[in-house]
Amino acid sequence: MLRAMTDRIVVVPGRGALPPGTPLVAGDDPAVLHGDGVFETVHVRSGVPWLLGEHLTRLARSADLLALDPPDLRDLAAQACALAPAPESALRLVVTRSAHWATISAVPPATLAERRAGVRVVTASLGVAAHGRPPWSLSAAKSLSYAANLAARRWAATQGADDVLWTSIEGYALEAPTANVVWLAEGELRTTPADTGILPGVTAAHLLAVAGLPAGERLATVPELAAADGIWLTSSLRGLAEVRALDGTARPASPWTARLLGALGFPA
Amino acid sequence: MLRAMTDRIVVVPGRGALPPGTPLVAGDDPAVLHGDGVFETVHVRSGVPWLLGEHLTRLARSADLLALDPPDLRDLAAQACALAPAPESALRLVVTRSAHWATISAVPPATLAERRAGVRVVTASLGVAAHGRPPWSLSAAKSLSYAANLAARRWAATQGADDVLWTSIEGYALEAPTANVVWLAEGELRTTPADTGILPGVTAAHLLAVAGLPAGERLATVPELAAADGIWLTSSLRGLAEVRALDGTARPASPWTARLLGALGFPA
Numbered sequence: 001m002l003r004a005m006t007d008r009i010v011v012v013p014g015r016g017a018l019p020p021g022t023p024l025v026a027g028d029d030p031a032v033l034h035g036d037g038v039f040e041t042v043h044v045r046s047g048v049p050w051l052l053g054e055h056l057t058r059l060a061r062s063a064d065l066l067a068l069d070p071p072d073l074r075d076l077a078a079q080a081c082a083l084a085p086a087p088e089s090a091l092r093l094v095v096t097r098s099a100h101w102a103t104i105s106a107v108p109p110a111t112l113a114e115r116r117a118g119v120r121v122v123t124a125s126l127g128v129a130a131h132g133r134p135p136w137s138l139s140a141a142k143s144l145s146y147a148a149n150l151a152a153r154r155w156a157a158t159q160g161a162d163d164v165l166w167t168s169i170e171g172y173a174l175e176a177p178t179a180n181v182v183w184l185a186e187g188e189l190r191t192t193p194a195d196t197g198i199l200p201g202v203t204a205a206h207l208l209a210v211a212g213l214p215a216g217e218r219l220a221t222v223p224e225l226a227a228a229d230g231i232w233l234t235s236s237l238r239g240l241a242e243v244r245a246l247d248g249t250a251r252p253a254s255p256w257t258a259r260l261l262g263a264l265g266f267p268a
Numbered sequence: 269m270l271r272a273m274t275d276r277i278v279v280v281p282g283r284g285a286l287p288p289g290t291p292l293v294a295g296d297d298p299a300v301l302h303g304d305g306v307f308e309t310v311h312v313r314s315g316v317p318w319l320l321g322e323h324l325t326r327l328a329r330s331a332d333l334l335a336l337d338p339p340d341l342r343d344l345a346a347q348a349c350a351l352a353p354a355p356e357s358a359l360r361l362v363v364t365r366s367a368h369w370a371t372i373s374a375v376p377p378a379t380l381a382e383r384r385a386g387v388r389v390v391t392a393s394l395g396v397a398a399h400g401r402p403p404w405s406l407s408a409a410k411s412l413s414y415a416a417n418l419a420a421r422r423w424a425a426t427q428g429a430d431d432v433l434w435t436s437i438e439g440y441a442l443e444a445p446t447a448n449v450v451w452l453a454e455g456e457l458r459t460t461p462a463d464t465g466i467l468p469g470v471t472a473a474h475l476l477a478v479a480g481l482p483a484g485e486r487l488a489t490v491p492e493l494a495a496a497d498g499i500w501l502t503s504s505l506r507g508l509a510e511v512r513a514l515d516g517t518a519r520p521a522s523p524w525t526a527r528l529l530g531a532l533g534f535p536a
């Protein structure tokens with residue numbers, strides 16, 4: 001069991017939970033020299049990984065894009081989740097070319113705050129066309145090469161925002177660095193088409209399936225998005241975070257936020 | 269001293285050379301979870317790091333783009349180079365948010381072969397405009413998030429080529445995943461302008477300075493490049509590798525290759 005909310009335990013097959021800070025990866029391993037690996041982050045509810053099958057399916061797709069052959073991770077996930085703090089926690093599954101392991105930790109307080117209070121989002125062009133990814137692109141893979149995603153979020157902070165919503169050069173909403181975008185317009189719950197090369201969202205797909213609303217994949221410009229009845233960023237740990245400001249313009253709280261969080265099984 | 273050509277030694281400040289495979293980075297360190305760090309690769313000649321000052325300057329720029337504060341690495345570089353196999357070897361300097369270290373190894377045989385025999389290159393659009401990088405872009409940083417670079421080279425192999433030359437959506441030559449492009453046209457030695465967001469090449473800049481030819485940064489389309497008197501990929505370890513086939517069309521060996529290798533101090 002985790003001793004403090006800030007602990008993050010690393011669980012390695014055959015070795016169990018390692019003491020905090022235990023070195024695991026060699027200094028010349030491609031996993032650290034080249035961000036050469038894939039991962040998934042899974043929400044854990046009272047020790048049970050949520051949507052684990054869907055996350056493992058996506059991890060297999062990511063691995064395929066990196067020419068990796070992932071092992072079966074179900075036993076490792078179960079072993080890590082047995083150490084999970086209640087009522088909710090964060091499981092991370094990591095697969096590199098030479099090893100695989102899991103981490104288990106509390107959900108970060110900043111994540112809980114964004115679920116509760118929403119986020120201020122600034123839009124910015126990713127510099128690519130909506131259908132212009134190169135053939136080797138890893139944009140649809142959740143790889144360990146995440147430095148640009150973190151840099152985009154640091155940039156958002158310099159703009160007085162919590163997060164970025166990336167747009168295509170034509171101005172269509174794509175995704176956030178660590179989340180998908182979902183919006184309600186014309187009575188339909190919508191998200192970005194997967195053929196734009198975004199990382200397809202496990203949480204977004206589940207939300208569209210269980211919300212009890214008509215649902216579809218759509219391209220939307222930023223003005224179209226701004227006119228929506230509600231906009232949310234969806235990701236495994238946040239569940240959904242309502243966009244309460246878009247490019248500096250405040251948005252009223254949507255009555256749908258609590259209902260959609262409920263549909264996902266998160267505390268509203 | 270390295271015992272075999274395939275050894276790669278990891279050198280850590282205060283700990284010296286580690287036995288091969290020694291774990292160094294924790295499984296929850298952002299360096300491995302997010303490719304969150306920067307590096308440089310330096311050619312070492314009889315134990316002396318070549319263009320070390322220029323590489324350290326570029327590492328500092330990379331670190332700034334990732335909001336990292338790099339330490340002084342000169343002592344570490346000297347310590348690692350003392351273990352370098354003669355006559356040439358590869359020094360890698362790595363800086364993460366929590367640590368820094370070096371690796372030293374022989375120059376890979378495949379790299380030596382490309383320097384000697386040249387490379388077959390296929391061009392492919394990177395999907396971005398020549399001046400369309402987003403404000404948080406790390407394209408000009410040599411970060412540990414290198415999975416897409418490796419994926420591009422794997423894709424090149426599926427196209428019967430050794431390497432990719434990335435182009436902008438307008439068709440201008442940008443850079444290769446681990447190299448810059450230099451070409452000779454109209455008596456001028458040319459490379460891609462840094463304001464396209466490429467990683468500015470230490471070897472390319474040095475070559476343009478010492479080749480004894482007029483030199484300049486230019487945008488060139490692929491047909492313009494194909495008409496050049498010579499095309500080379502430049503990088504620290506290869507020095508330069510002549511492009512002997514571009515998009516499947518063979519190119520005659522340039523008499524300049526040996527002269528330019530000589531100007532860089534590499535064995536021709």
